[in-house]
Amino acid sequence: MLSRGRMLVVCALLLVAPWTHVNAEESPEALFCTLIPTLEADGERANASVAWQVGLGPRLPGSNASTALLDGLEARHPSWSFERDDHAWSSTGLTNLVAMYPPNATLEQDRAFGLGAHYDTRHIADREPDEANQSTPIPGANDGASGVAAVEEMMHLIPGMDLDHAVVVVMFDAEDQGETPIIEGSRRWADNLTQSERENLAGFVLLDMVGDASLDLANITSNHPSLNDVVEPMAEAMGLIDGREGCSGTVNKDVYQPETRTWIGDDHMRINAVEVPAMVIIDHRYGPNATRLADGYWHTLQDTPEHVSAESLETVARMVELGLRSGAWMEAVAPQEPAPTAPTIEEPDQDEPTSEAEGADGLAGPLGLLLLGWAFVVGVTSISAVSIVLLRKLRPPPVSSTWSWDEA
Numbered sequence: 001m002l003s004r005g006r007m008l009v010v011c012a013l014l015l016v017a018p019w020t021h022v023n024a025e026e027s028p029e030a031l032f033c034t035l036i037p038t039l040e041a042d043g044e045r046a047n048a049s050v051a052w053q054v055g056l057g058p059r060l061p062g063s064n065a066s067t068a069l070l071d072g073l074e075a076r077h078p079s080w081s082f083e084r085d086d087h088a089w090s091s092t093g094l095t096n097l098v099a100m101y102p103p104n105a106t107l108e109q110d111r112a113f114g115l116g117a118h119y120d121t122r123h124i125a126d127r128e129p130d131e132a133n134q135s136t137p138i139p140g141a142n143d144g145a146s147g148v149a150a151v152e153e154m155m156h157l158i159p160g161m162d163l164d165h166a167v168v169v170v171m172f173d174a175e176d177q178g179e180t181p182i183i184e185g186s187r188r189w190a191d192n193l194t195q196s197e198r199e200n201l202a203g204f205v206l207l208d209m210v211g212d213a214s215l216d217l218a219n220i221t222s223n224h225p226s227l228n229d230v231v232e233p234m235a236e237a238m239g240l241i242d243g244r245e246g247c248s249g250t251v252n253k254d255v256y257q258p259e260t261r262t263w264i265g266d267d268h269m270r271i272n273a274v275e276v277p278a279m280v281i282i283d284h285r286y287g288p289n290a291t292r293l294a295d296g297y298w299h300t301l302q303d304t305p306e307h308v309s310a311e312s313l314e315t316v317a318r319m320v321e322l323g324l325r326s327g328a329w330m331e332a333v334a335p336q337e338p339a340p341t342a343p344t345i346e347e348p349d350q351d352e353p354t355s356e357a358e359g360a361d362g363l364a365g366p367l368g369l370l371l372l373g374w375a376f377v378v379g380v381t382s383i384s385a386v387s388i389v390l391l392r393k394l395r396p397p398p399v400s401s402t403w404s405w406d407e408a
C-alpha cells in the first residue's frame with residue numbers, strides 16, 4: 001500500500017501543480033506595479049457616458065430610451081460585433097446586448113472572459129423619503145449608467161490590448177424592475193448558454209454602482225472566491241487600501257475595505273448559478289454618509305450625475321483594466337480550464353509549446369522522479385495501477401463544484 005507520508009507528498013505536488021507556472025514568472029505584485037503607470041481607462045470619458053445615458057431618460061425595458069442606448073453603444077464601438085438577445089418578459093420583453101471582441105469570435109468556439117453591467121434603471125424610486133415621489137422612475141446615474149460607462153471604457157481599450165483571449169461584454173436588461181429587483185436579463189442570458197459556451201467563458205466581472213463620488217468598495221461574499229481574491233492585491237498595488245503601501249509608496253486612499261464583508265444579490269449570481277465563476281464590483285454605500293444600501297441615494301431620485309464622479313469611474317475601470325492586462329482575472333480561474341480528466345502521468349505535448357505545456361514541464365521532473373522511485377521500491381506493477389487510480393481520485397475537483405452561493 002501507498003504509505004501515508006508518500007500520499008501526502010504526492011497530494012501536495014498535485015495541489016500545487018496548476019499554479020506552478022504562475023510563480024515561475026514575475027510575481028503578480030511586481031507585474032501590477034509595472035502595469036499601473038500604463039493604465040489608460042479615462043474617467044472623464046466614462047463620466048460623459050453617464051451624462052449621455054441619463055440624458056436619454058429612464059432606461060425601462062422596452063422603452064425608446066433603452067433602444068437609443070443600445071443603438072448608441074453599437075455606434076460608439078464599431079470594432080466589436082453585437083447581438084441583441086431578446087426574451088419575452090412582462091408586457092415589454094427584455095433585450096440584453098451581447099458584444100464580442102475580436103468581432104469574429106464566438107463563445108461557442110473561443111476562450112473568453114466576460115464583462116458586464118445592467119443598463120436598465122429602476123422603474124420606481126421606492127427609497128424616496130417622500131411617498132409622493134416613490135412611483136417615479138430613478139435617473140440611474142450610478143445604478144445603471146455607471147456600470148455601463150465603466151464597461152464602455154473597457155470596450156474602448158480592449159481592441160488595443162492584444163489579449164490572448166476573446167472578451168464578451170453583456171449589457172443586461174431588467175435587473176432592477178419589480179417589487180424587489182428581479183435580476184431577470186442575466187438569468188435569461190446565463191440559462192441559455194450552451195455547455196461549450198459555459199466552458200469557454202472563463203469568468204465574468206460585473207460592474208454595478210461604481211461611480212459614487214464617495215467610493216467605498218466592500219469585500220462581496222456572494223462573489224466567486226477565486227475571482228474575488230484578485231481584488232485585494234490589485235487594490236493594494238493601486239494604493240486603494242487604507243494603511244497599506246501601494247506601488248507608488250504614497251499614503252493610500254481608503255477605497256477598498258477587505259474587512260467589510262457583505263452579501264450582494266446581483267447579475268453575477270445568475271452566472272455563478274450556471275457554474276461560470278462570476279463576481280461583482282459594487283459600492284453598496286451610495287452617498288457620502290451611507291453605511292449600507294438603504295441609507296444613501298440608492299433607488300431614490302438623488303441618483304443623479306452630480307453624485308457620480310469621473311475619479312471613481314476611473315478607479316474602478318482601471319482596476320478591471322489591470323486585471324485584464326496582467327492576466328490576473330484569467331489566472332484566477334485557470335484551474336477551471338477544460339480537460340480536467342487528463343491522466344496524471346502523461347508526456348507533455350511537444351507540438352504545442354503553450355504556457356500550459358510549460359507548466360506541465362515544470363511539474364514533470366519532481367513528480368516523475370517521485371513516482372519512478374516509488375514504483376521501484378514497491379516493485380509490483382499491479383499495485384502501481386491501483387495507485388494511479390488513487391492519484392486520479394486525489395486530483396482537486398474544479399473550483400465550480402466546491403462552493404455554493406446559498407449563504408443569503
Ligand SMILES: [Zn+2]
Binds near residue numbers: 122
Ligand atoms: Zn438598483
